[in-house]
Amino acid sequence: MxxxxxxxxxxxxxxxxxxxxxxxxxxxxxxxxxxxxxxxxxxxxxxxxxxxxxxxxxxxxxxxxxxxxxxxxxxxxxxxxxxxxxxxxxxxxxxxxxxxxxxxxxxxxxxxxxxxxxxxxxxxxxxxxxxxxxxxxxxxxxxxxxxxxxxxxxxxxxxxxxxxxxxxxxxxxxxxxxxxxxxxxxxxxxxxxxxSNSGFLVSWSDIFRDRFAGHPIKAAHFVHDAAEASGEVIITRTGIEGGAIYALSPALRHSISAVGHADLTIDLSPNLTAGELARKIASAPSGTSTANRLRRTGISPVAASLLRERRGGPGLPNEPDELATLIKECVIPLAGVAPIERAIxxxxxxxxxxxxxxxxxxxxxxxxxxxxxxxxxxxxxxxxxxxxxxxxxxxxxxxxxxxx
Ligand SMILES: Cc1cc2nc3c(=O)[nH]c(=O)nc-3n(C[C@H](O)[C@H](O)[C@H](O)COP(=O)(O)OP(=O)(O)OC[C@H]3O[C@@H](n4cnc5c(N)ncnc54)[C@H](O)[C@@H]3O)c2cc1C
CATH class of the missing domain: 3.50.50.60 (FAD/NAD(P)-binding domain)
Incomplete structure (x- = not known):
């Protein structure tokens, strides 16, 4: 017509x-x-x-x-x-x-x-x-x-x-x-x-930023308050972005606007329980370095380094139960919302x-x-x-x- x-x-x-x-x-x-x-x-x-x-x-x-x-x-x-x-x-x-x-x-x-x-x-x-x-x-x-x-x-x-x-x-x-x-x-x-569907700002250490910006954290589980999502995120020079974090963006944005920051809790090994993880960590021969024990447990180099960027970091516990808990509940403090210019x-x-x-x-x-x-x-x-x-x-x- x-x-x-x-x-x-x-x-x-x-x-x-x-x-x-x-x-x-x-x-x-x-x-x-x-x-x-x-x-x-x-x-x-x-x-x-x-x-x-x-x-x-x-x-x-x-x-x-x-x-x-x-x-x-x-x-x-x-x-x-x-x-x-x-x-x-x-x-x-x-x-x-x-x-x-x-x-x-x-x-x-x-x-x-x-x-x-x-x-x-x-x-x-x-x-x-x-x-x-x-x-x-x-x-x-x-x-x-x-x-x-x-x-x-x-x-x-x-x-x-x-x-x-x-x-x-x-x-x-x-x-x-x-x-x-x-x-x-x-x-x-x-x-x-x-x-919305935006990235978030994290004050990474220089060493982590320079080594891992652009690297993905794959197949992890992310939680903030009642909101949770599984999937992949990407480390950026200024923070973190990607599908799983976008899904949490309303809840994270709300906390940041209310109190100026938000804690993102990451389970870096969602397919294993803390007990299973602890047993795997403990099964490494004595004298194995923490880095090697994490690798044997299936934790990627970027995820292992992320543990050192957590709230309360950078030292990692030697005790398998404590290390397993940390892998299951790695708390990354978010300092702000990434600029709207880069939001989806x-x-x-x-x-x-x-x-x-x-x-x-x-x-x-x-x-x-x-x-x-x-x-x-x-x-x-x-x-x-x-x-x-x-x-x-x-x-x-x-x-x-x-x-x-
Ligand atoms: C990287 C990226 C990936 C995305 N991927 C997806 C996806 O896979 N699936 C999905 O569902 N959504 C996706 N989106 C979101 C989706 O593209 C938007 O929600 C959608 O385009 C919005 O449509 P809209 O028509 O409302 O506005 P827009 O697409 O923003 O169009 C608005 C138009 O208005 C024009 N305009 C603005 N101001 C003026 C003015 N003063 N005078 C004249 N013209 C003006 C602009 O030039 C523009 O052409 C993505 C967004 C981004 C940034």
Missing amino acids: TASSNKRAIIVGAGPAGLAAAEVLAQAGVEVIIRDRMPNPARKFLLAGRGGLNLTHSEPLATFLTRYGAAQSSLEPAIRAFTPDDLRAWCEQLGIETFVGSSGRVFPKQMKASPLLRAWLARLAGLGVKLVTRSRWTGWDGDAVTFDTPGGPQTEAPGAILFALGGASWPRLGSDGSWIEAFTMRGADVTSLKP STAGGISWNSLNADYSLKSDPRTFVAGEMLDWEAPTGGYLLQACFATGRAAAKGMLARLF
Whole structure:
């Protein structure tokens, strides 16, 4: 279907949420213009593709929805209207086959974003959607919106506008959270943007940092308060990052903001009990150095050195029971949250109580919002993209019902 000219909408932000909204509107016969500040659309989506593009998750929908924590009830209608199965079917319609990995995560078979994005942009172009890049939204002027473009400032007076400006992680890809002030002035309540699925800062010793930055700690179990996760983390020069730590990031961030630090307890040998470990350690011939005893117990060099970085380090006990306890409960003090610039996603954003159920602003119901700029967070696992697709589509449907 091609667009008819008496129905016109502007979408600002050509990430997955904005593109999903554009598709719904254009399919309903709305003339859609997408503006984005970057020279190319969906830069963060393409970056996500470097990690294989985890599109969504195959677990039962009831479990899936719990991953959004406090935002579950707000996001649920949009996700039920565009479920993980719908997302997979949509990919297939674009000619992109998906598969379920061993963890239940869903990926495109090609494990990258560019073929999907190419097919999607071609579909949007076929629907008459116009994409204007290098066009940075700078705010409102009355009911008009203003843009900086290479040709100078431009003003649009749209009857309908949808913003999908993203959060504030990886700002060099286009989303930097600079929309907060204008939206606050427009009457929206915005919760401060914080890193989510982020790394954390640790004051490593020079020797550990220089030797082990970039090394993984594999198959460990991580605990902070009631939150726990198993998997892999990477030692960085400034601290620690990776899937297992991202999963704990809301709990760790909360403690750091409350008391300035957080203790991360790591079980470096989750498949053995403390008793089994102690017996293995004790079975080494007398005179074996502690380093060699740890190696014989299956503790990697990086994990063995991590024990010396623990709270209370660096000396290690000789007694097998004490050493085993330490391996099972190695407490690493985290000194802060790594900068949002390197986080996978953003917590905080436009609060749900500023929104009508159709994703329009209560303070300006001709303005709709979607994607990561809303106040929700979720772990990695495909939950981020699923919510961006779903809210983009829901906001577009809201706009259709309210304005067209
Ligand atoms: C390294 C990395 C890996 C990731 N991997 C995954 C993954 O595997 N699975 C998953 O579910 N999620 C993943 N994510 C998260 C996911 O990419 C984001 O949640 C998603 O892209 C957010 O979509 P969005 O449309 O809301 O915002 P964005 O994708 O951030 O798009 C916002 C758009 O708005 C534009 N914009 C911003 N401000 C302005 C302005 N003033 N004027 C005009 N345009 C503007 C930006 O240029 C950008 O194109 C990953 C993120 C990162 C950083």
